[in-house]
Amino acid sequence: MSRMESFRRRVGGFAFGGDYNPEQWDREVWQEDVRLMREAGVNTVSLGVFAWASLEPEPGTYEFGWMDEIMDLLHENGISVNLATPTAAPPVWLTHLHPEVFPIREDGHPFGFGNRMQYDPSSPIYREYAARITTKLAERYSFHPALAMWHISNEYGPTSYGPAAAANFRTWLKRRYGTLDRLNEAWTTRFWGQVYTDWEQVDVPHIPRTWMNPTRRLDFKRFTSDALLECYVAERDIVRSFRDDIPVMTNFMRFFRHADYWKWAPEEDAAALDIYPNPADADSHVSAAFNYDLFRSLKGGQPWMLMEQSSSAVSQWQLNIVKEPGRMRLGSLQAVSRAADSVMFFQWRASRGGQERFHSAMLPHSGPGSRTFREITDLGREVKLLAPVAGTRSRSDIAIMFDWDGWWGLEEVFGLPRSDFSYTDTVMRHYTPLWERHHAVDVVGHASPLDGYKVLIVPNAYLIDDEAAARVHEFARNGGTVIMSFFSGVVDADNRVRPNGYPGAFRELIGAKIDEYWPARPHEEFAVTFADGRRATATWWRDDLHLESGKALATYADGLLEGRAAVVENAYGAGRVVYFATLLEQDAFDTTVARVVEEAGVRSRFEGVPAHVECTVRGDDAHEYVFLLNHSAEAGASVPVGGEGTDLLTGQAVPGEVTLAPLGAAVVQIARA
Missing domain, CATH: 3.40.50.880 (Class I glutamine amidotransferase (GATase) domain)
Structure with a gap:
């Protein structure tokens, strides 16, 4: 049995939950959190993503007591933990002691503290400290009964043009080309007289006066992706050295240009995606569908993990539109229809302060009586009903x-x-x-x-x-x-x-x-x-x-x-x-x-169905699962499904056709002949 099959068995099908940041809250809030998680059907949380400063407040001084408590509390309430290594958010003491871990921007200026991901992935000092906190976490929690999965760092993405990056870039180029002659040929350096005669002459592509050698810049993009991947692999190998039977992954991003996910995906147990379709864009669900198809494909059709999405509005755009009633449910089912085996959110409880204080959450500022929480609870119930779909695949011509x-x-x-x-x-x-x-x-x-x-x-x-x-x-x-x-x-x-x-x-x-x-x-x-x-x-x-x-x-x-x-x-x-x-x-x-x-001989079984009704199929040897999602808020639709079955969302028999209300959805289980 694979690690992901074991995980699905543990959570009873689909993982449902989100990022949980208890270090932001007093302990009395934790009890309310787990009570409401159970009410909402949460079975998995991602824990400790940005908790490095709370776990190691000073160099070499560790405070695991609060993490022990919350891990125990979650386990007692039947909630599995996707435990993060917190290395996406180096603490201020690290950057103060070692400012050289800051990434250097293309213009030569360093990043400052106060954001996140303020690290140079090539920095040996950053890698040393990241390995140390990862080892401490693995030593302490690898066999905790709440642990179900490892979440390595978060949204890898920093690009640095500093001295550490330059040294690592030269090492990467030596592996790729072997000799300077081969590099000079690949980069066509005789054009504009850019020939290199010593490896130490090769630097990162800082902003030039006008234009840059195109292959040098291309290779730097390849190198940056590989340098980030080295960080992931190092932490993955640490946690694997303690325990090798649970999934390990990190979370990718939608249309993210700075990491080659085709190279990353083989290093993970499942591809995992953070995605925030913009409600202000009427066609955002179409680009979301492509990203879901991409993530299903990264590991040859294997189901993937929806690791983050929003329950309503986000906070990163100039105008942050709410998800109207029904849209969050529809978007979640869309991911599942395209082979996601989880429905996860950022985050569980809305933060009172910080950059994302107005980012929506499963439990918003307006509390458990809010529309959002009611929709989350309804979705949690439906996700549980879809358990037979977990692990199934899709096929395409x-x-x-x-x-x-x-x-x-x-x-x-x-x-x-x-x-x-x-x-x-x-x-x-x-x-x-x-x-x-x-x-x-x-x-x-x-x-x-x-x-x-x-x-x-x-x-x-x-x-x-x-x-x-x-x-x-x-x-x-x-x-x-x-x-x-x-x-x-x-x-x-x-x-x-x-x-x-x-x-x-x-x-x-x-x-x-x-x-x-x-x-x-x-x-x-x-x-x-x-x-x-x-x-x-x-x-x-x-x-x-x-x-x-x-x-x-x-x-x-x-x-x-x-x-x-x-x-x-x-x-x-x-x-x-x-x-x-x-x-x-x-x-x-x-x-x-x-x-x-x-x-070419390719025809859709849903030919003639209006374009606003998204039609997809997952299946296994015994059943196929027909997902019908109506993205129109005005028009209903009737859709033939190609056989008799049962709508898993309602339990009602389907005689061969489904009638969808505006923003309606159906998941029809049909036995294979």
Whole structure:
């Protein structure tokens, strides 16, 4: 039995709870907390995330008495503990004794104390003190009966440009390249006369007068992710050395650019996500769905952990909108529908002071009589009803490529034909029409296996290594359908332009050569005509493209590129490739993507269901669980589910169709034939 299977068995299915910070409160509050936790159905809390100063108030002086009490109290009340190493919040005495642990910003100025994550991940002193407090916690609590999981640090993310980072960067570069000759070649240092002749000459990429060597900057992003990962692995290995049968993980963040989660996920027992969709954004649930699909995919379809979300408003934006009644429930069920095996919040009790004093909580300032607490209690009851779903998985015929190397290559440098790409916006542009049509989608990185999929979507894969490019070729050659957008395959892993003309790695695949990239002027539009007679407009970008083996699905109808292909189709091996050489208007793009997916033999069982009703399926050998979530506050909907079953949320029989009220939800259990 895996560690996560043991954890699910311990909590009876799904973990339900949130961050708990008892050190902020007097002891008499603790008794009320556990009473209300039991009332709300809480079975798991994350404990001690920011408690370093409370656990070690002075160097080498430890105060574990309060932690002993709260661990005992939680265990007595049937609440499991996800115990954190508190290393995301170094105490002031550490930064006062050793100011060199502060991260140095890109402009050369140090961070000051008073935030969090004010540490340089490369600092040997920080790592030494972090290992010491981690060891003390593991020694004391590894076999406490409340302990169910380790939560290593919190939201790893600091980037430092200081001396420790520079030394560690050089060590990282030596491992990557071996010799200075290889580094100079990869970085193309003969351009602008930047050749290095000694390793000590290599420094972190401080802000330059104008522009920065793009591969140096790219490698620094890779290094920073790896340096943070080293911190996680060091603490993980410490707690594992005391006890090896419970899960260990840290919490990732939504669309976080500074850590390559494809490299991190194999080091964890489950991927864990902190996510705060903005209620002010009417489509925030769509980008949330993509992030949930990403986290399900990081470990090959294994269920993941929703570690933090908000019960209502947050406090980090200029305008912090509340979640209207029903939205918190819907968002939580959405995560579960996409293979989350927990519903956790930041935090249990709202803080009276500090930066997040107005951040919502499971137990808000208005107390247990509040709307929020009532909704939390109702959700806790429903999550318990969904216990049979825990541990089940999803499957998909469609994969979309999302990779941090590609992201960094596209956005972390200047000097591209245009330097205002948004990788996440591009990915969402490709994902949204699939979401609206109820297609299940997995997410793949450059190193992910592609077998088993029928359709692969490749958005703006500007930087892609040779092995990943070969996998895309093989996928198409073996009968898969590839949908690719412009500015893909241009540079290799060293950010060097591939020879033999654009699009480099994918010229043979798309069946066309690109002479030049033509970014559009502001507000410039182009007419496009499809071979089937449809007309559309395009903007932002054009490829000056010359067909080789490919044929035009659409051509420009005006301008200097009139008659040239705007959308290309190419037969490649047993497969098919469709390449978008321009930014089509959204409706035309969506329609084309949907047609290509259907022609690849992929159809949704929920075809015809309104887009505002999200339809997903989890399952095991015995049952499938159909999740139906109505994101509309105005319109109801009737949805066929493909069989008779039982709505786990109500216990009512479902004869084959579910009627949803506005903001309604159903989870239908259907026995497999």
